[in-house]
Amino acid sequence: MSDPMAEIRASFFIECEELLEALQDGLQAMFDGARDDETVNVVFRAVHSIKGGAGAFGLDELVAFAHRFETVLDEVRAHRLAADGDLLKLFFQCGDMLGDLVRDSRDGLDHDPARAAPVLDRLDALMGTQDDTPDAEEVAFQPMAVSLDLPGLDTDTPPPGDAPAPPVWSIRFSPAASLYAAGNEPLFLFRALRDLGEIEITCQDRDLPTLDSLETEQSFLAWEITLTTSEGEAAIREVFEFVDGLCDLEVTEQVGGADITKLHPPGADAAAANVATAPYPAAPAPGPTTPEVTTPEVTAAELTAAEAPKARPPAPSPPRATVRVDLDRIDRLVNLVGEIVINQAMLTQSVEEAGLPPNSAVRTGLEEFLQLTRDIQESVMMIRAQPVKSLFQRMARIVRESSADVGKEVHLRTDGENTEVDKTVIERLADPLTHMIRNAVDHGLENTADRIAAGKPAEGKVTLTAMHRSGRVVIEVADDGGGINRDKVRAIAEMKGLITPDLPLTDSEIDNLLFLPGFSTAEEVSNLSGRGVGMDVVRSSIQALGGRISITSEQGKGTTFSISLPLTLAVLDGMVVRVAGETLVVPLNSILETLALTREEIREFGPETHVVNIRDNFVPLLDLGAELGYRDPLEDYAGGVVLLIAQEDSNPAAVVVDAIEDQRQVVIKGLQDSYGRVPGIAAATILGDGQIALILDPVDLVAQASGRTRPPRPIDAKAG
Amino acid sequence: MTDAGKQIAKQKDATEIELLSFLVGGQDYSVDIMSVREIRGGATATSLPHSPDYVRGVINLRGTVLPIMDLSRRLGMDSDVESDRNVIIVVAVGDRTVGLMVDAVSDILAIPEDEMQPPPDMPADNERNFVTALTIIDGRMIRILDLNAILPPANEEAA
Numbered sequence: 001m002s003d004p005m006a007e008i009r010a011s012f013f014i015e016c017e018e019l020l021e022a023l024q025d026g027l028q029a030m031f032d033g034a035r036d037d038e039t040v041n042v043v044f045r046a047v048h049s050i051k052g053g054a055g056a057f058g059l060d061e062l063v064a065f066a067h068r069f070e071t072v073l074d075e076v077r078a079h080r081l082a083a084d085g086d087l088l089k090l091f092f093q094c095g096d097m098l099g100d101l102v103r104d105s106r107d108g109l110d111h112d113p114a115r116a117a118p119v120l121d122r123l124d125a126l127m128g129t130q131d132d133t134p135d136a137e138e139v140a141f142q143p144m145a146v147s148l149d150l151p152g153l154d155t156d157t158p159p160p161g162d163a164p165a166p167p168v169w170s171i172r173f174s175p176a177a178s179l180y181a182a183g184n185e186p187l188f189l190f191r192a193l194r195d196l197g198e199i200e201i202t203c204q205d206r207d208l209p210t211l212d213s214l215e216t217e218q219s220f221l222a223w224e225i226t227l228t229t230s231e232g233e234a235a236i237r238e239v240f241e242f243v244d245g246l247c248d249l250e251v252t253e254q255v256g257g258a259d260i261t262k263l264h265p266p267g268a269d270a271a272a273a274n275v276a277t278a279p280y281p282a283a284p285a286p287g288p289t290t291p292e293v294t295t296p297e298v299t300a301a302e303l304t305a306a307e308a309p310k311a312r313p314p315a316p317s318p319p320r321a322t323v324r325v326d327l328d329r330i331d332r333l334v335n336l337v338g339e340i341v342i343n344q345a346m347l348t349q350s351v352e353e354a355g356l357p358p359n360s361a362v363r364t365g366l367e368e369f370l371q372l373t374r375d376i377q378e379s380v381m382m383i384r385a386q387p388v389k390s391l392f393q394r395m396a397r398i399v400r401e402s403s404a405d406v407g408k409e410v411h412l413r414t415d416g417e418n419t420e421v422d423k424t425v426i427e428r429l430a431d432p433l434t435h436m437i438r439n440a441v442d443h444g445l446e447n448t449a450d451r452i453a454a455g456k457p458a459e460g461k462v463t464l465t466a467m468h469r470s471g472r473v474v475i476e477v478a479d480d481g482g483g484i485n486r487d488k489v490r491a492i493a494e495m496k497g498l499i500t501p502d503l504p505l506t507d508s509e510i511d512n513l514l515f516l517p518g519f520s521t522a523e524e525v526s527n528l529s530g531r532g533v534g535m536d537v538v539r540s541s542i543q544a545l546g547g548r549i550s551i552t553s554e555q556g557k558g559t560t561f562s563i564s565l566p567l568t569l570a571v572l573d574g575m576v577v578r579v580a581g582e583t584l585v586v587p588l589n590s591i592l593e594t595l596a597l598t599r600e601e602i603r604e605f606g607p608e609t610h611v612v613n614i615r616d617n618f619v620p621l622l623d624l625g626a627e628l629g630y631r632d633p634l635e636d637y638a639g640g641v642v643l644l645i646a647q648e649d650s651n652p653a654a655v656v657v658d659a660i661e662d663q664r665q666v667v668i669k670g671l672q673d674s675y676g677r678v679p680g681i682a683a684a685t686i687l688g689d690g691q692i693a694l695i696l697d698p699v700d701l702v703a704q705a706s707g708r709t710r711p712p713r714p715i716d717a718k719a720g
Numbered sequence: 721m722t723d724a725g726k727q728i729a730k731q732k733d734a735t736e737i738e739l740l741s742f743l744v745g746g747q748d749y750s751v752d753i754m755s756v757r758e759i760r761g762g763a764t765a766t767s768l769p770h771s772p773d774y775v776r777g778v779i780n781l782r783g784t785v786l787p788i789m790d791l792s793r794r795l796g797m798d799s800d801v802e803s804d805r806n807v808i809i810v811v812a813v814g815d816r817t818v819g820l821m822v823d824a825v826s827d828i829l830a831i832p833e834d835e836m837q838p839p840p841d842m843p844a845d846n847e848r849n850f851v852t853a854l855t856i857i858d859g860r861m862i863r864i865l866d867l868n869a870i871l872p873p874a875n876e877e878a879a
Binding site for chain 2: 335338339342343582583627628629630669670671673674675678679680681684686690691692693694
């Protein structure tokens with residue numbers, strides 16, 4: 001669990017997702033006409049960074065693929081290859097493939113080399129015969145050169161031409177106590193130095209006190225190292241990079257074999273030892289002095305002071321203003337804010353009951369508190385929100401793949417990518433949206449020949465739009481195809497027995513037939529859609545998210561599917577109703593309409609049930625109190641309040657309640673964990689008075705309903 | 721001693737076991753005090769449809785939904801008397817938390833392990849299965865409850 005490598009690996013893959021997103025963005029920008037170098041560079045860098053990271057984790061397949069992709073991108077970057085439409089399409093494919101490889105590597109899946117092969121072949125064809133193996137040097141992390149730029153020290157460095165033999169470096173290394181405290185070990189540093197060249201190390205123990213006055217927490221040893229290496233000073237400094245600031249370090253090149261540091265008088269060494277025990281001198285450091293070796297007065301302390309600010313490696317790119325937070329933590333925060341909202345409502349209620357005057361300090365304070373609570377709730381909900389961009393990018397891929405499968409030219413236009421929706425909603429929207437996009441490409445758009453015949457551009461257009469509208473998120477999938485062929489839809493519905501022939505239906509009613517289970521208009525089952533799961537599945541997954549889906553279509557112009565979703569899954573718009581003395585919440589999105597029953601509308605139907613005549617449609621009557629076991633069915637339902645509940649098979653049900661109390665947002669509390677599943681109940685919530693109210697699961701309730709709306713008669717022995 | 725009784729004894733690894741004793745239908749019962757989270761006054765429960773009769777419903781315990789079980793009904797005793805002096809003992813069993821509705825909380829007892837005895841073999845009835853051990857304090861018989869057996873089965877439709 002706490003394997004540090006696994007954590008680094010995990011964060012690498014998270015970064016990969018971001019890089020892939022940048023890659024897609026860049027490619028899209030190029031596709032839309034951007035030809036500037038920076039865009040190409042962004043794309044190149046994304047692929048390159050993935051390759052670099054993958055190399056560090058030994059993900060060879062990923063490295064190999066990224067390398068070949070990168071090689072071609074480099075050609076584009078160098079203007080040796082023009083990024084035309086076809087090439088960009090290939091790049092998109094490569095991007096998708098790279099994404100697959102990243103995810104396969106992340107999940108530890110084996111990647112089928114055959115899948116990448118055609119893409120790779122095309123890449124190679126562009127490059128002619130190329131060496132496919134990525135060179136190791138490029139894959140490895142580039143060591144960051146630390147420029148020390150110490151004035152004075154360089155002045156004594158002989159010009160490069162002077163010394164044909166590798167220069168000899170003299171290093172003085174005096175660790176401070178804090179170096180050991182931070183868990184560093186000089187031995188490892190020396191080993192690293194040894195790798196640079198021939199080395200000779202002398203330990204200086206002259207500052208070491210006698211055993212009885214030895215303080216074990218202090219540092220008394222210093223080392224003098226003579227190193228013969230052709231590597232530069234930067235390489236030597238790099239070895240000490242991790243102990244920067246924790247030691248006193250002098251690196252000097254020996255001129256003509258003479259050890260310059262030996263010119264230091266004993267006083268300087270003593271000062272160095274002093275500094276070693278107290279790494280930051282308390283005395284104000286003099287301004288940047290020029291530590292000339294010919295000036296013996298220069299102490300090591302001054303050298304440290306001058307060196308310290310410069311030895312720091314150049315700052316990496318400025319950190320982005322984002323934090324990665326565990327989703328659980330956010331959920332806990334969301335829960336807590338939910339508590340505040342409930343608590344605040346309870347407080348308001350008790351203040352009202354206390355009969356305080358409206359302008360009293362308590363009341364005005366409470367008003368402000370109310371406002372703040374709302375703000376906090378909104379902000380917290382926004383933490384969970386994410387732009388739909390990632391989802392849209394996945395859809396772009398679906399369009400590319402499915403249009404290639406059916407041989408249509410399709411362009412996907414996206415709008416409102418930055419619209420933010422709850423993360424869970426985004427995750428659960430992927431499947432239905434994929435299906436809708438495929439439908440649009442496969443069924444919505446005509447064949448290229450038909451399009452040209454109809455005077456439309458050969459390239460079909462699918463538009464994916466996201467926007468906020470009155471506290472909900474609306475996502476639209478529109479195509480500019482032929483629109484719904486209503487005669488055909490009707491004929492199929494009749495043929496499949498979904499509707500009776502000659503049933504008068506409006507256009508929109510015919511359109512909604514598409515959502516019936518088992519409906520599929522494709523005459524031949526294609527690879528893409530029409531596997532028996534149709535729009536009915538899409539609709540039920542949207543409804544499970546508390547959303548609604550609608551359809552509009554215009555003959556010859558196209559079809560638009562519109563999904564309306566709640567911003568979050570943590571709160572729900574509900575209607576508060578009372579039945580048999582209990583308070584219940586009915587999700588608003590399931591209620592089609594509410595009405596009061598008149599005696600004429602209720603018709604008996606069989607021994608135990610009633611139906612309601614609503615504008616000449618007969619819908620079953622259900623008594624909520626009886627269905628939940630709170631009471632026996634009533635004698636008479638005339639005058640009762642009825643909620644018309646939408647059903648998945650589009651046959652609504654009329655549910656009788658005693659009274660409608662309120663319409664409000666409620667915070668959803670799961671029942672499953674504490675108690676278990678209750679039939680007909682989705683969850684619970686806490687009302688302003690602190691009481692728990694159950695949230696109805698209308699679909700489940702109707703599905704499990706007995707339908708009994710007549711009081712039991714002892715003589716009637718009919719089972720329900 | 722039953723397995724659960726032994727387990728309680730083993731957990732303590734000492735000679736004494738601490739119990740919270742309470743009254744249900746005039747009888748003395750107790751639970752291991754380590755499983756008790758809090759004791760609170762009765763509250764109006766929201767009844768759950770299709771639940772067994774011993775499940776009173778759910779109450780709001782500082783923002784969490786807490787199922788309440790009427791212990792006297794669970795033990796097969798009549799509890800027609802609607803007493804608003806009821807007390808709810810909030811107990812944690814495994815990862816579930818439930819409230820047990822009892823008549824009154826009596827005492828905290830420290831019982832030496834060797835004074836616990838297994839319940840006698842009785843003709844099979846409800847109560848027998850819920851009691852893991854018995855002990856006598858001042859002439860009163862204290863029944864020690866097996867909380868796992870009392871809870872309604874989790875993750876099943878409680879119908």
